[in-house]
Amino acid sequence: MKNTDIQISICGSAGDGTIAAGDILKRALAKGGFKVIAFDVYPPEIRGFGKCISRVRVTTEQVYSLKHHSDVLVSLDDSHAIPHVGEVRDSGAVIYEDTPISGVLEGSHISAHISPGQIPYGLPVREISEKETSGNRSRNIVALGYLAGLIGMEPEIFHETIADKFRGKAIKITDMNVAAFDKGYALGQKTFKLDDVTVGKAKKSRNKDATITMMNGNAAVVQGCMDAHIKTFFGYPITPATTIMEKLATEMPKVGGRLLQTEDEISAIAATIGAGYAGSRCATATSGPGLALMAEMLGLGVVAELPSVIFVSQRGGPSTGLPTKTEQSDLNLAVYGRGGDGQIIVLAPTNVEGCYKCAGKAFEMAEQYQTPVIVLLDLYLSNRFETVELPKQSPFTKTSNKAAKKKDLEGGYKRYAFTKDLASPRALPGQENGMHTITGLEHNELGRPSDQPRMHEDMSAKRHNKLLAALSHHDITIEKRFGDEGDVDVGILGWGSNFGECLEAMFKAREEGIRCSAMKVVMLSPLPLGPINDFMDASGEVFVPELNYEGQFANLIQGATARSVHSYTRVPGSPMRVEDMLVEIRRLAKIKKAKKIGKTKKAKKKAA
């Protein structure tokens, strides 16, 4: 049986239910046992009339990014979908409305743009929707049903997913949508299928200790928080981090956790740090503009050595920037963005499963090293859906507090005692004999204000060096290498959400015969310099692709290693094109070859 690898794009105007249709599609297919990677693009407008695209790639085997060409395009709004007809491959399907409301000028209908190699499927979406529901709101579901019927997916999993989607609404709403789906489905089944898009069988997982689910990065963060027994959360809505708070708002009260929407980010981080002081596992979530607002309070977290976890989902910047577009341009802000020497831990997961791990580990590290921990995601990863295997048993500790013991408390408790591992035993409010005062001022071991030069040097060293221990952290993958082993022509050093594209590019390059490997760096601060240097030693040319303009990661690496890399930066607001990266890799492989030949010639000359 052929492996399934289908990418479906649904494109419409905001309000058409584009994203909702994509959501049902990916949930249903994940339920059916497929691997799913999905990413939506939606406009910054309120509901307005902007373009929405939901892209879902469904596969039998694990893949790492979306494809550049889709197999099916569903148009819910021609004006938005027409520019995307070209992304459908030859013999792929284009599904569209063939009974629009009003007349259109020549060329304004999508059928005018379908190339001879693509297969057109027109259907009266709106009419069917209105017929079934007396309204046009179910057009997306009708189109989805048609798609499912056409390429032969199981209707039952869709019924369940639709019921889930509309749970809590009137039963009539669910019934109407199921009816709309079925009408579309029946029509799709009846339609003579001419494209070559087919669905194979899904593979069943064998891991008994894991549950397979489909979720996006933000949901994985939430799952990580929940498995790490989060207690308090304070947040302020901001795209694209809002859904973390929304989900936690549902989940946390169920296990006695508390969540509060504060009036702004300033208040959110303040409350988070306050809760951390009180010993609660706590977090907040924001994006670049909110992180900027939090900078001052994070400085307090550093100097006061209090645990807090900040989930940051990056979007296009600077300032309000591109609220609904993805970018990796808050690296500098996360790593450096505080007044004074304010080093903290920054983790950047590269996929949805990583979001889960990093979220849980962030709490452990924050407590263990008594520091704010930023988990750096971006819109692409926050909203990208993947099927993941999550352990049935939580792998995270309930607390990693280095609690002040009886002997620590005897004879004047030193909140900032210099110890071997540099993390001081911590007393929590309510603990007997542990009373102390926290301040943003520089302080001595007791926590009392001190402006002595030696104290500032020692405390600065303490705050800096205690974090280095996190580099030897056994429980988290700080760096990991894929592809060819040993010396390679091109080594790709990637980080964050973009690493999926790096992997796809690496695999493609290897297919072309280029010796190539890719390494991901998950911990951005402090930086795992040892393995990075090793990787650079093994790589003829080091290729560092990332989604920001300045090459923030490349600069970080170059600054830390004093070695040069090939920085490759793009800021399209969308994921990087694998094809474009491949062009660059080929170019670098040629440079490497030329150098090799040069070297050999030189060597021969020498010998002669």
Add this chain to the structure above:
Amino acid sequence: MGNISTKPVYLEDKLAEIKSDGKLEYRSKALPTWCPGCGYFSISEGVTSALNNLAIKPKDTVVVSGIGCSSRFPFFVNTYGFHTLHGRTLPVATGVKTANDDLTVIAVGGDGDGFAIGGGHLSHVARRNVNITYILFDNGIYGLTKGQTSPTSSLGFTTSTTPYENHDRPLNPLMMMLSFGSSWVGQGYAGDPGHLGEMIEQAIAHRGFSYLHILSPCVTFDKTDKTYGNLNMQVKPIPDDHDSSDLMAAIAMAQNVHKPPLGLYYKEDRPTLADGLDEITQQSGGGKNVVTAKAAE
């Protein structure tokens, strides 16, 4: 509210009337991007009518906003506009007005922008009596970020961040603004565009800080609470015998949140920020106010 008469209306008569009226001059070319049915359309209509009726030229008007659905407003009127940062509307507006007294400055914003993130600024702009108009679009929800609870969300209201009901008691903006010292406080309703237009006109005409609170349904994210259907049943006009110079009566009336009275609550004439600044200039023995001098030319 709506034409319940069966008497026919003739389009060409109506169009001629609207064209000669001049209101359209205050609209931008671009169509508003609010969700169809949004109460903000009503406010937009009211503001343009009011400016037109008061004969304030578009060039002399500045509309300042922050972040949120309502803060898109400057894009839909044909005046000077300033779309600033979340919650920071009022300080920017104060700066604009202080720089040029001749401008009519209208600050617009929503309940989240004004009473959550920007709440700290409210009290100060009110007590200083900056001569600007603050039009507060209250839909009791965060629309732009797709439906979270706001400071004016009702108790028990369910949103995506209060999935188990909102337990935070909503603010009483009218009482706050009355107590902060707003020199003009009134309330309108998007579902009653006629009355709303009159209120906006009065608010702009007032010399001093005027605060107009507008109840406006979010048709997309609030299907249960502050809907047109519910508000239509709740709102009522302020009784004719209300004395708008009586602050205590106004505060008492502001308590009636279940049957919100529509109209002018309180009005007081007192020196504005600019008056005070002029006074200080004089006291310090300095020269003539630069702003006024410019205007005099």
Add this chain to the structure above:
Amino acid sequence: MVQPKHHVIIGSGITGTQAAITLRERDPKSRITIITMSTLLFYNRYDLPDVFRGRTDWQSFLVYPPSFYEELNIKLRRGSRVVNVDSTRKEITLGHKETIRYDTLLVSSGGRGYLPEELVDFRSLMHNFATFEAAMNVKKILPENGKVIMLGGDMLGLDLARNLIQCGYTVTVITGEHTFWPHTVEGNERKTFMKALESMKVETFDGDKAEGIASIEEGKKGKPARKIIFKDDTVLEGDVVMPFFGLAPAVEFMIGSDADIERGLLVNPELRTTNEHIFAAGDVCQIWDKKDKSYKFFYGWKNVRAMGEVAAKNMTGDNTAFVTTQDEKLRLDKKGQINSPFWEYD
């Protein structure tokens, strides 16, 4: 600058496609658009019986690959139904409400299977053979060695019949006035050809003798899927019932235009309709025959392709008259089997 002309062709069959090729040769800079209801690119319907030989990949039926249309810069509007032609504004309205302006228009929408009005009530119990999709549908439901009842028995049907028989199916033709359409075969000649049919193992049943069909019904469980009941109470059973009563021109969308219609679009030998910008070619038109002084249909692959070429020439300023090149006689080959020029194509 002079705008390039927009030639629009309705119908993507052999006539329309040939016209597009000729138009491109003669007017390299023009815009050419072919509008068709089909979702497929042009294929020969003559090939369709191959479906029963297991040729079921639609791509193998395509006469030209997709790149052909791109190379010739021919715009294809598939899945599009023409609902109106406004000849005063020179505009075509499609089913999805898009309007397309043309400078010259060629109507080559062909014909669709005619079904006598008295059989219309039973339409849902019959299967047609007009498109690839329809052919695949018949193939799907016809059991191995199954039996096909063919009504009418025009030459399209008889072609299918001989192919089906070679594939091991049985075929019964209910004969009547449409048998051998478009050939006119009467008297003794008809008897000869009927016999020849039998020698080709086509079973025949004289429908007229049985006073015509009274009804078509679904067969009982375990029995063949269809039964035909004649007015004289004769009953015939089969797995599939297929009507083959010749073609009726597809012209309904032209009713609002000022091109004349009788059964088909009426054209002069240069294939011009009564509107100077509208031409018609193929099975959809009736061509004025000066000699016979009547409007005549010309069927067959050679004819309709020639018509496409003639129309294209005349659309680009020529004045060529269409002359049929096809022998219209039904004949017997050396083995005594029926052969028809209607079945011949390159």
Add this chain to the structure above:
Amino acid sequence: MAKATTKATTNDNVKSRSSDAGTPDSPNIITDQGDETIHYSDDPRDIGWVRENVPCQASCPADTNIPGYIRMIMEERHGRSYEINRDANVLPGVLGRICSRPCEDSCRHGWPGNGEPVGICNLKRAAADHKHTSHRISESLYTPTGKKIAIVGAGPAGVAAAHDLSILGHDVTIFEREEKPGGMLQFGIPEFRLPRDILDLELHNALRLGVELKTGVNIGSGMGDTRVSGLLRDFDAVLLATGCMAATPLPLKNSKKGDDPSRDFRDVEYGLDFLLELHRGEKKRVGRRVAVVGAGFTALDCARMARRLGAEEVTIHLRTAEEYIPVSKEEIFETKREGVRIKGLRTPVGIVADKMGRLTGVEFAQNRLGGWRANGRRQAIPIDGSEFVEPCDTLIIAIGQITVNDFIDVKVDLDRWSNVAIGDNGMTSVKGLFAAGDYVSGASTAIEAIGHGHEIALNLDGWLMGGVRRKQVVQVEKVDKPLRDRAFDFIERQHMPTANLDERFKSLEVEAETGMDHDLAKEEAKRCYLCDHKYSIDVDGCIYCRACIEVAPRNCIKLVQGVEINENGTYGELEEASEWNKVGAIWIDNNQCIRCGACFMVCPTRCISITRNQLVTRDL
């Protein structure tokens, strides 16, 4: 933009509502006393609105309030539906079967993109079929005037006029040549299309208010004939409605007398005479192969009748083509289904007979199509030398009817087609002598005759009474909420059930169409857009939020900056605006509106209102 010059004068026309409540002219009056719910207007823009927006009514020669009666079927008030019909046309059950249906050609549901027209005619019949068995006819009678009126001819025009005039208080006497009333309905239409019991019942109901019917009376100048001059002396007014009862002759080659082959050949006859004789009770025979020449209902009726009389091959020969003949597609389909074949582009030019004088064939010339004639029909031009022969045993010629004037013994002015000339009020050149129906207009349709009879009756009354007593105004009535569901728009046109072919041929009386049952009729009634409903936006209350446009099923609500005003004061095209500062109003484009009600439901300021706008006749 055209500037409006007409100012509303509607205030002058507002009358007290209470006096109208419950009169047959104003059905369904909302009796709620709270606010003004009924308004009357004679503003040309309002009358124009109804004329343009209720296309079915506008195209009905009798001005039938079609949305009104269809709505009643929807409400299962078949009796009320029947009475609304009867206001315009006293023979609903008859017309529900044989009407030429100009309304369906103009029905909004049949406009491009909207699907197929509503089965208006079938519903008319359904109302008649399903009204209660003890249905009470409502007539509002006027006080007797003492005036006496004679009507010549009891065809549809005469009967319609007689009915109306008797209601208006006049004493009416009808003189009819045949033994039974009904004219062409009684003698020209086969029973398989119109059962005679239905016809007789409705004729009886039309005339039973006191009209005196004298049958078997020949009006003419011969012996024993009643003379028109005498009637003019004995009555205050005389109305001629004698119809078009003579067949148009067809001159053919080989016919001795040149102009009328039916006199030379036994097997050649005129369709009209064929049907008249059949319905007077004569036994008719046809050969095995019948050729019918003609393109109207009569030709189709003769062909179908020939099949029933045993002909095996019946062919209708057309001069033009099927596309261009004035008969509904359903009728053509049923005709073909009965085995009749239709062949086009041929003009009969001669008769072919054997030595015995028996018909063996007809000679035709091949035609080509010519231009359009003034009446909207195609011209056919025979081609020289293209003659050919079609064999047949019987030839029926049904190419039209003409009027006969030789029965009038007073001098009356004729028009250039030799029809009687009448003035605007229907009066001929002779004082007190009026004319109506086909007799005036030449052969037309039953509904045109009824419409004309109706109209002339009102004029005649005006003349007799010294002034018009009634006037047409628009009654604007509030409707609380939309009466339709969007889903209704997707209901397919319901087809008229028919008898199967075997059944039909069992006897000449078996009705081919069997009528819609209760549920089928209701389903079809749902399809009516109720075009008399007007959705309007109160611009003063509109906040331009476009909620209505969002839910609109078509491009029916528009941002407008101007509007064309037609010369007659009605609205033309809306001028749309795309820029916000040009948008004067959001307005419902009534041409596009399909009355689905979606906009009404969503309007946040409730500024959309629905009114039912009906033309009513009010006493002055």
